[in-house]
Amino acid sequence: MPESLYRALFEGAADAMLLYDLKNGTILAANERASEMYGFPEEELVGKEIGDLSLYNWVEERVENLAFNEGGHFDSVHLRADGTRITVHLSESIVEHEGERAVLCIARDVTERRRAEVRLQKAEKRYRSLVEHVPAVVYADASDEVSSTLYMSPYIEKMLGFSPEEWMGDGDLFLKVLHPDDRERVLTESIQTNVTGKPFKMEYRLIAKDGRVIWVRDEAVLVQDGNGGRWQGVMMDITNLKELEEQLERRTFHDSLTGLPNRALLSDRLEHALSRRHRLEETVGVLFLDLDNFKVINDALGRGGGDELLVAVARRLRSCLRTEDTVARVGDDEFAILLEDISGVRDAVRVAENIERQLREPFEVSGSRTFVTASVGVAMNSSDGIQPEELLHDASAAMFRAKHKAKGSYEVFDLSMHARVAERLKLETDLRQAIEKGEMRVHYQPKVLLPTGPKSAPRVVGVEALIRWEHPERGLILPENFIPLAEETDLIVPIDNWVLREACRQAREWQEEHQGLEGSLFISVNLSPRQFRRPDLTRMVSEALRDSGLDPHALVLEITETAVMEDIEAAVCTLQQLRDLGVRLSVDDFGTGYSSLSYLKHLPVDFLKIDRSFVNGLDKDSTDLAIVSSTISLAHALGLESVAEGVETAEQLERLRALGCDMAQGFYFAEPLSNGKAGAVLEAGLNGRGIAERAR
Numbered sequence: 001m002p003e004s005l006y007r008a009l010f011e012g013a014a015d016a017m018l019l020y021d022l023k024n025g026t027i028l029a030a031n032e033r034a035s036e037m038y039g040f041p042e043e044e045l046v047g048k049e050i051g052d053l054s055l056y057n058w059v060e061e062r063v064e065n066l067a068f069n070e071g072g073h074f075d076s077v078h079l080r081a082d083g084t085r086i087t088v089h090l091s092e093s094i095v096e097h098e099g100e101r102a103v104l105c106i107a108r109d110v111t112e113r114r115r116a117e118v119r120l121q122k123a124e125k126r127y128r129s130l131v132e133h134v135p136a137v138v139y140a141d142a143s144d145e146v147s148s149t150l151y152m153s154p155y156i157e158k159m160l161g162f163s164p165e166e167w168m169g170d171g172d173l174f175l176k177v178l179h180p181d182d183r184e185r186v187l188t189e190s191i192q193t194n195v196t197g198k199p200f201k202m203e204y205r206l207i208a209k210d211g212r213v214i215w216v217r218d219e220a221v222l223v224q225d226g227n228g229g230r231w232q233g234v235m236m237d238i239t240n241l242k243e244l245e246e247q248l249e250r251r252t253f254h255d256s257l258t259g260l261p262n263r264a265l266l267s268d269r270l271e272h273a274l275s276r277r278h279r280l281e282e283t284v285g286v287l288f289l290d291l292d293n294f295k296v297i298n299d300a301l302g303r304g305g306g307d308e309l310l311v312a313v314a315r316r317l318r319s320c321l322r323t324e325d326t327v328a329r330v331g332d333d334e335f336a337i338l339l340e341d342i343s344g345v346r347d348a349v350r351v352a353e354n355i356e357r358q359l360r361e362p363f364e365v366s367g368s369r370t371f372v373t374a375s376v377g378v379a380m381n382s383s384d385g386i387q388p389e390e391l392l393h394d395a396s397a398a399m400f401r402a403k404h405k406a407k408g409s410y411e412v413f414d415l416s417m418h419a420r421v422a423e424r425l426k427l428e429t430d431l432r433q434a435i436e437k438g439e440m441r442v443h444y445q446p447k448v449l450l451p452t453g454p455k456s457a458p459r460v461v462g463v464e465a466l467i468r469w470e471h472p473e474r475g476l477i478l479p480e481n482f483i484p485l486a487e488e489t490d491l492i493v494p495i496d497n498w499v500l501r502e503a504c505r506q507a508r509e510w511q512e513e514h515q516g517l518e519g520s521l522f523i524s525v526n527l528s529p530r531q532f533r534r535p536d537l538t539r540m541v542s543e544a545l546r547d548s549g550l551d552p553h554a555l556v557l558e559i560t561e562t563a564v565m566e567d568i569e570a571a572v573c574t575l576q577q578l579r580d581l582g583v584r585l586s587v588d589d590f591g592t593g594y595s596s597l598s599y600l601k602h603l604p605v606d607f608l609k610i611d612r613s614f615v616n617g618l619d620k621d622s623t624d625l626a627i628v629s630s631t632i633s634l635a636h637a638l639g640l641e642s643v644a645e646g647v648e649t650a651e652q653l654e655r656l657r658a659l660g661c662d663m664a665q666g667f668y669f670a671e672p673l674s675n676g677k678a679g680a681v682l683e684a685g686l687n688g689r690g691i692a693e694r695a696r
Contacts, residue, residue, distance in 0.1 A: 012031075015108045016038070019097060025049045038053060038081060050105070073091050075088065090105055090106070139156075149167055159237050162177075179204065185202075199220065214237055216236060219233055221233070255329040260327055266330065266338060266392075267388045267392070269338055270388040270391065270392070273340045282340065285381075287336065287377070288398070289334065290374060290399055291313065297309065305365050309370060312363050312364075317358075339351060359372055373407055374408065377399030377401065377413060378411065398410075398411040398412060431469075434469055441470050442468070443466050443467075444463035444464065444465060444523075444674075445670060445673070446669055446670050447463060447663050461521070463521075465524065492531065504555060508550040511550075511554070513683075514682060514683055525555065525556070529562070529566070532563050537574060553584065556583070557583055558585075564603065571603075572602060575604050585606055609643045614627050615644050616652075619649065642662050644661050645666060652668070
């Protein structure tokens with residue numbers, strides 16, 4: 001090849017080219033690119049020693065090595081004319097130059113490449129450190145095989161107990177640890193994402209080496225490379241999160257006390273059941289249960305005992321049902337049962353009857369036996385379009401009908417119940433507003449002292465305060481038509497408190513208006529069982545007396561025999577606290593309960609009130625006569641006064657006088673009167689039948 005051609009190749013090369021003497025390292029020739037790269041004019045480069053360009057004195061060693069070798073490739077750090085350092089890659093070979101051996105050096109500036117490599121190495125180091133220390137598993141899988149792991153971070157051993165080497169060494173390990181219940185959906189999703197290339201996102205369970213079940217969230221993307229691509233993903237342990245979600249879901253859809261589904265979950269299941277019924281023509285039934293007198297039982301047992309009883313009832317209800325049925329707690333003492341795929345109303349009724357039987361068995365609560373009954377309403381999916389809440393409402397309506405009919409019974413819903421339930425709900429709404437609107441009234445029925453002598457006439461010594469409701473639409477409503485509702489809804493307490501305060505105020509007003517009444521007139525006020533059990537009862541009575549200015553001796557509080565005997569020890573304590581205020585006490589409806597005479601003699605009371613049911617048969621039933629006679633004798637033996645209620649005829653009055661009864665009240669004397677009419681009777685001081693005549 002002509003020398004001119006070699007010279008052209010040398011000068012036009014894209015890389016720097018230097019020719020230096022093998023013996024002493026003197027540069028014999030340099031091309032234009034070398035001048036640009038080192039920053040020296042070409043004429044200055046020629047004549048320099050090759051070692052002058054190097055940061056390190058490597059020339060002697062290189063020359064010696066080249067003397068025995070044909071050439072080599074290596075990187076070196078060189079200096080430019082301005083003193084800056086550059087990294088060059090050198091390719092050297094031995095050539096003949098003017099009859100002497102020389103070295104042809106091709107130098108390429110690789111400074112930026114080396115810097116990039118260093119940056120990449122540092123980044124890889126940081127990435128590896130991050131991957132190996134992050135609290136998650138980072139992995140890479142081949143995209144063309146189901147189980148071909150290319151990389152698995154060390155965290156896999158902490159999470160599942162398998163080392164990365166075990167994981168990558170066993171191609172079937174993932175399938176082995178995948179939870180059987182999740183296997184089908186995970187593999188299906190894996191195949192679909194492998195085909196489509198869409199990101200993989202799933203939550204599923206793996207079984208750790210020690211048998212623990214671990215919930216993981218697995219997210220991976222397909223990264224394309226020269227080998228066809230790989231799945232690169234992150235797998236996080238979300239077991240604690242899942243447990244928290246389950247707890248939150250349980251709190252949201254389950255009753256915290258009994259663990260039963262709550263109303264929201266029941267409604268959801270009922271909605272699905274009704275949907276299936278529409279498709280498959282299945283019959284769905286709902287039972288609505290309300291524990292009878294639970295408020296009374298709860299007050300007697302205390303909050304802890306009441307909760308214990310509810311848990312026991314829930315357990316017993318579950319034992320009465322099939323696994324596919326649902327029992328839920330939907331209120332304080334209310335439960336609902338969903339019966340799916342039953343043949344008809346007979347199946348639902350059989351379940352209701354079985355529940356009634358099971359609940360009659362005693363419950364062991366707080367070391368004592370407790371008995372409960374439940375009123376049950378039964379409703380069936382009568383139409384395709386019925387909604388869950390409507391069906392629950394129907395069952396609830398039937399339950400109220402059962403409770404009204406007889407405690408501890410069941411009723412099957414019929415359409416006529418809607419009107420009754422609607423009426424009850426409106427009555428409850430009106431009752432809640434009645435006190436605020438001033439619709440409550442107190443009427444007063446005179447109490448008459450019966451004379452002992454044949455010529456003596458009865459005279460009024462007191463009155464009994466009786467509640468009435470003056471409804472703006474229905475007129476005057478008697479207590480038997482709203483007091484049971486007030487007791488069910490806890491409205492009885494504010495009503496009782498209002499009656500107490502109003503009666504005390506009115507009695508004091510009469511005493512101030514009529515001087516002869518002070519010291520001789522007393523007023524009787526009934527206490528409901530719920531108010532009698534309130535711990536603040538004594539304070540309420542004391543405040544009513546203080547605010548009205550009424551002498552405590554002028555107030556008689558009447559408590560039913562049943563309320564007293566529910567918890568005799570607590571009752572004696574409460575009665576004694578009231579007696580300490582100076583008020584007098586009366587046992588109402590005596591003879592209708594289950595009093596023990598051994599307890600009765602210890603009660604700090606002043607009156608025994610004979611129930612009207614016995615007085616009504618006094619002149620025609622020998623049994624009633626015997627009961628009334630015995631009660632009067634018992635009262636006198638205990639140092640108490642006897643009071644007969646419901647006297648309606650002269651014959652009854654004469655019988656009572658003959659038996660020595662102390663006081664009486666009833667329509668024979670006067671019906672319950674408004675405060676104006678009652679005041680007129682008291683003012684006139686009329687006797688006998690004249691009371692009724694004056695009242696008219």
